[in-house]
Amino acid sequence: MLRFVRNWKALFLLSLLTVGCGDAVCTSRRCLAEMLIKKGLLSQPQTDYCSNVIRVPFIEYQTLAVNTKDLRLISRLQADIVWLDPELKWNTSEYNYEYVVLPVGKVWTPEILVTNGIVSTMKHRSKDLIVQSDGILRHSVIINAEVNCEVNLFNYPFAFDSCPVAIQSWSDGGCGSYLILERVYSADGSQGDWKTESVEIQNLTDVRQYILVNLSIKPTNPFVTLLMPSLLILLADMVSFALPLEGGERNGFKVTLVLSFTVFLNILNDILPGDSSCSPIIRTHFCICLVLLVFSMLVSLVLTRLARDGGLIFCCGSKGTVPDNTEVKADVSVVQISSPEEDGRMLKRVVNFLEAVDADTLKKDRHLKFANNLDKAFFWFYSIGGTVYFIAMITVMVKYRCVVNHFEFWY
CATH class of the missing domain: 2.70.170.10 (Neurotransmitter-gated ion-channel ligand-binding domain)
Known part of the structure; x- marks a missing residue:
């Protein structure tokens, strides 16, 4: 019996030593962390x-x-x-x-x-x-x-x-x-x-x-892809005034420029920024460029008609049309000269024909000269106006400040 009591005392003392050693280990940093975790403080500090x-x-x-x-x-x-x-x-x-x-x-x-x-x-x-x-x-x-x-x-x-x-x-x-x-x-x-x-x-x-x-x-990429093409197309339109009015080459070239610029705008539809209270002025710029190109094309078409017939479309037609050479040749071929009187009448008809040709040539020259003078005047007006417009537009793009209220979300 005494031996049994001694064994229980030994076991009790051993358990006390074990508990004491556990308490000593619990002073480590990790045990400190576990102690704080056990508090379960998941709510906001009050x-x-x-x-x-x-x-x-x-x-x-x-x-x-x-x-x-x-x-x-x-x-x-x-x-x-x-x-x-x-x-x-x-x-x-x-x-x-x-x-x-x-x-x-x-x-x-x-x-x-x-x-x-x-x-x-x-x-x-x-x-x-x-x-x-x-x-x-x-x-x-x-x-x-x-x-x-x-x-x-x-x-x-x-x-x-x-x-x-x-x-x-x-x-x-x-x-x-x-x-x-x-x-x-x-x-x-x-x-x-x-x-x-x-x-x-x-x-x-x-x-x-x-x-x-x-x-x-950073303006480099948008300037190269947006502004420069419009500038170059308008510059090409200005240089196209060097082509002659007669022949139709200028009108075909201008129509090609208008179509090219229209395709260019369709491509840029997905690239241009969205609309806002301060809408991008570059949209207005492209609209003005398209209007200038179409206006230049229409003026060129009207001047071509004016240089040829001396009148505008459906307004003034040509007068005193000279007969074709084939008709004259046919008329001359059947005439038989049988006397000096007939010879004089035939000579008079030839003279009248040549005078009519000269008069028609002078008339066409006057029409062409008048149309060329108008063309030169429009060229200088178009060139100076286009240059002033581009300078003014770029100045507005750089200098003007549009104010936007960014604090409407706070009410």
Whole structure:
């Protein structure tokens, strides 16, 4: 019996030693993490003011694309966030560690929203976050947002504008989370035809904060593919005045230019930006170019008619038509000269014929000279007017500023 009691005492002491050794192991960093996980704090930290302040010390912003058809700004943001959860503090005298790593899904993490985002998704950059001994948590998230931004395209292809990306966290009735944005940095600012000039944090109110993205289009590609072809086609139309009025070569060439420009506009229908409150003036430019080409073609057709007949279409016909040579030859061939009187009458008829030919030739020369004078006058008017128009249009594209209200989503 005494031996049995001694065995039980030995087992009891051994269990005490085992428990003591377990407590000693539990002071490790991993055991500290398991202790914090067991608290199961998945709800937002609650304070007396029913609100929680989320600091965002750094945001890395990147413009992925600018959709000029649907007027969308596609962005990527990587944000570092810091917040306080007092119930995740620990005593450094028991656990001698300043930091511990916890899984993201085991504690509450704030959600960052893009107010004016049509599509906005937030995902965690890592599956873990850092907790400090004073209850401060540090984490990093990635936000992909498609923002509805009515980009000012009036100056296209020299467009420039600013788009706000409004950042906020959830709050309602004074409860929730409030963000404090501190610093933003633009990474890889050149994407496609658009370039991110700068980004800055601005505030409308204490709770309405946004990142102002200053954008500009790189004009080289649109200028080469849009403006230069229209300039060259109009230049070719001006040079076509060097072709003679008679013969029809000029009219055929001008008709070809009009058809070519029409095909060019049909091809550009899917390339030109979409419409907005500040509609791209380049649409008006193409319309004016087409009107100029058609007007030049019509003037050339009218001058060709004027050079030939001395009158406009369906207005004035030619007078005193000279008989064809075949008819004259036939008439002369049947005449038999039998006397000096007949010879004189025949000679008179030949003289009248030659005078009529000379008169008709002089008349045609006058018509041609008059038409050529009008053609030269129209050429100088067309050339000077076209040059002034192009200079004025490019000046308006570069200098004029159309104002767009980008904050209509806040009401």
